[in-house]
Amino acid sequence: HAKAAGRNTFAIFGGHMDELLRRRRKLEHDLRLALETRSQIEAFYQPVYSAEHKGLSSMEALARWKHPEEGFIAPDIFIPIAEEIGLIHELGAKVLEDACSVMADLPLISMAINASALELCSDGYPLRVLSRLAKWNIDPKRLEIEITESLAFGGEAHSDRNIAMLRNAGVRIAIDDFGTGYSSFSRVQNVMIDRIKIDKSFIDAVQGDSKPLIEAMINMARAKGLKTTAEGVETDEQSDALVALGCDSLQGFLISRPLARAAMIDLFNGTGKRTFTV
Numbered sequence: 262h263a264k265a266a267g268r269n270t271f272a273i274f275g276g277h278m279d280e281l282l283r284r285r286r287k288l289e290h291d292l293r294l295a296l297e298t299r300s301q302i303e304a305f306y307q308p309v310y311s312a313e314h315k316g317l318s319s320m321e322a323l324a325r326w327k328h329p330e331e332g333f334i335a336p337d338i339f340i341p342i343a344e345e346i347g348l349i350h351e352l353g354a355k356v357l358e359d360a361c362s363v364m365a366d367l368p369l370i371s372m373a374i375n376a377s378a379l380e381l382c383s384d385g386y387p388l389r390v391l392s393r394l395a396k397w398n399i400d401p402k403r404l405e406i407e408i409t410e411s412l413a414f415g416g417e418a419h420s421d422r423n424i425a426m427l428r429n430a431g432v433r434i435a436i437d438d439f440g441t442g443y444s445s446f447s448r449v450q451n452v453m454i455d456r457i458k459i460d461k462s463f464i465d466a467v468q469g470d471s472k473p474l475i476e477a478m479i480n481m482a483r484a485k486g487l488k489t490t491a492e493g494v495e496t497d498e499q500s501d502a503l504v505a506l507g508c509d510s511l512q513g514f515l516i517s518r519p520l521a522r523a524a525m526i527d528l529f530n531g532t533g534k535r536t537f538t539v
């Protein structure tokens with residue numbers, strides 16, 4: 262009896278695994294095609310509000326995959342696949358190309374892109390980024406690259422050298438999702454970065470438990486000459502609290518969701534709908 266049940270369970274489990282594996286293989290295959298067509302993968306842009314300038318000052322390019330049958334697939338799904346099958350470099354290059362074309366159209370705006378650890382550790386990465394900027398005639402100071410805490414503090418020789426090359430050329434470096442990794446404040450001392458982006462998990466509780474932590478992060482950043490951005494700001498109350506604490510920039514659905522290029526350009530040109538009240 263028990264044996265039969267066991268076999269049954271195994272059969273169900275096995276079938277489920279088969280299906281997961283098939284789906285995974287299909288996504289890998291489709292992602293290869295998507296990058297070849299160069300139209301299914303494009304950047305969306307999430308505006309960033311500057312408290313100092315009281316207006317939109319920059320944006321973050323976020324990769325989007327419009328799958329022909331399944332609609333939009335989230336980066337949290339396809340970025341890890343791209344990393345695993347070696348396509349993250351092509352993907353990053355496509356997002357950077359899209360981002361450059363926007364910077365060329367909006368000369369006063371700066372732009373952030375996200376770099377995967379695999380990109381940041383790869384030998385040719387800084388030169389690839391800098392030559393792309395040069396091709397578009399864009400000042401490297403207008404580009405910020407968002408990296409993870411572990412990359413910034415990991416002390417890994419390749420990424421350290423690549424970060425130095427990019428920063429020497431004027432590119433800025435930000436730590437994404439700050440506070441979620443394992444680094445301690447003291448490590449920020451010796452690191453070559455320009456900005457911390459305080460993770461949404463802290464911002465969610467800025468009026469409560471997280472307030473002293475966020476205050477400490479902002480004060481630490483200020484003492485080190487770093488800029489701060491709050492990620493995932495969704496309410497007026499959060500926005501008010503963050504501005505009162507001295508946060509430099511705000512990003513989140515309150516200001517705007519990530520937008521397709523045309524909608525984002527309308528917003529920045531003042532013809533689009535402004536969704537924020539700060």
Ligand code: C2E
Nearest residue numbers: 323324336337340356375376377493494495512513514519
């Ligand atoms: P991230 O860089 O931390 O980006 C912030 C994510 O939070 C985005 O999700 C954004 O849409 C979402 N978000 C922004 N404001 C709010 C808010 O107010 N509320 C909520 N609930 N969410 C908000 P998205 O676009 O799905 O990207 C997820 C992650 O995928 C990114 O996190 C980034 O780590 C990665 N990613 C996206 N594009 C790229 C890329 O081109 N290259 C690489 N390597 N990674 C990327």
Ligand code: MG
Nearest residue numbers: 321375407437
């Ligand atoms: Mg980011």
Ligand code: MG
Nearest residue numbers: 437438458492
């Ligand atoms: Mg983030």
Ligand code: MG
Nearest residue numbers: 437438460492
């Ligand atoms: Mg994130």
